[in-house]
Amino acid sequence: MPYQFNSYSASKVKSEKRSLLNAIDFSNNHTRAEREKALLSQAISFAGNNGSKIYTIKDTSSILKGILGFIALSASEVMIDKTKKPVVLIDLLLVNNNYRSKTYEHLDNSKISQLLLEYAAFQFYEVREHIGVSYLILYPDGGKENINLVEYYKSMGFTYATRKHEWMYMKL
Amino acid sequence: MAFKYEDGKVVQVSMPHITGEDAKKMLNAKVPKEFVAKVKAKKFITVAA
Numbered sequence: 001m002p003y004q005f006n007s008y009s010a011s012k013v014k015s016e017k018r019s020l021l022n023a024i025d026f027s028n029n030h031t032r033a034e035r036e037k038a039l040l041s042q043a044i045s046f047a048g049n050n051g052s053k054i055y056t057i058k059d060t061s062s063i064l065k066g067i068l069g070f071i072a073l074s075a076s077e078v079m080i081d082k083t084k085k086p087v088v089l090i091d092l093l094l095v096n097n098n099y100r101s102k103t104y105e106h107l108d109n110s111k112i113s114q115l116l117l118e119y120a121a122f123q124f125y126e127v128r129e130h131i132g133v134s135y136l137i138l139y140p141d142g143g144k145e146n147i148n149l150v151e152y153y154k155s156m157g158f159t160y161a162t163r164k165h166e167w168m169y170m171k172l
Numbered sequence: 173m174a175f176k177y178e179d180g181k182v183v184q185v186s187m188p189h190i191t192g193e194d195a196k197k198m199l200n201a202k203v204p205k206e207f208v209a210k211v212k213a214k215k216f217i218t219v220a221a
Contacts, residue, residue, distance in 0.1 A: 001214070001216070001217055003217075003218070004217040004218070004219060005216060005217065005218045005220050006218070006219055006220070007219070007220055007221060008220040008221045009220070009221075012220075012221050016207075016221070034180075035177040036183070038177055038182050039175070039182060040175055041182075042175055051216065052174075055180065055218070056221070060186040074174065075181045076174070076187055078188050078189070078190060079189040079190065080186070080190045080191075080195045080198055080199060081190070081191055081195045087200055091175070094181075108214075116212065118207075118211050118214065118216075119216055121207070121208065121211045122211050122216045125211070126174060132181070134200075138183050139174060139175075140186070141175060141176065141177070143176070156207065157204035157207045158177055159197075159201065161190050161198060162188060162189050162190055162194045162196060163194065166185075166188065167187075167188045169198060169206075170204065171198075171201040171202065171203050172203060172208065
């Protein structure tokens with residue numbers, strides 16, 4: 001496989017906080033870059049306290065340099081009517097600005113975000129080997145106004161949980 | 173995301189409570205079989221950073 005994921009322990013996240021924050025290029029749009037940096041910083045803080053688990057993806061063939069993207073996962077639960085359902089929550093999905101929206105033939109003919117989502121599903125099934133979980137869920141950055149992102153998640157199999165159009169889920 | 177960026181700062185988002193028709197839809201949702209088959213066929217490599 002021409003790519004691999006690095007998992008960060010809480011102590012590793014704490015010791016490498018600064019380098020992780022500077023590991024990728026953010027959006028060229030200043031406002032958006034500030035937003036992305038703030039969200040990554042929050043995910044790193046969570047991960048440093050075991051509130052989330054951070055993974056990065058790298059191209060092992062070195063065609064693409066450095067960290068290609070981040071994904072942060074945690075365990076949570078949603079209420080469906082009166083029943084609590086355990087879920088795996090995608091706290092953050094962030095792709096290096098240099099590699100966004102592009103499909104890479106040498107990386108399974110995939111976009112980086114696609115590989116990160118597949119990895120989230122893979123980790124979901126790893127978790128399910130040990131404890132019960134029902135759904136993979138996420139809150140799209142920018143909410144329903146971020147139409148392109150929402151459409152992308154829909155194309156990957158996510159559905160809005162409510163008519164408020166906030167949370168999205170994938171039953172696995 | 174479990175948190176969102178609003179008015180220049182990151183705020184945590186409450187987990188959803190799904191009721192009524194939405195709940196019924198979610199409980200009866202179908203597993204995206206093609207996607208799952210693709211994921212299960214891959215051998216993801218994870219190493220400690």
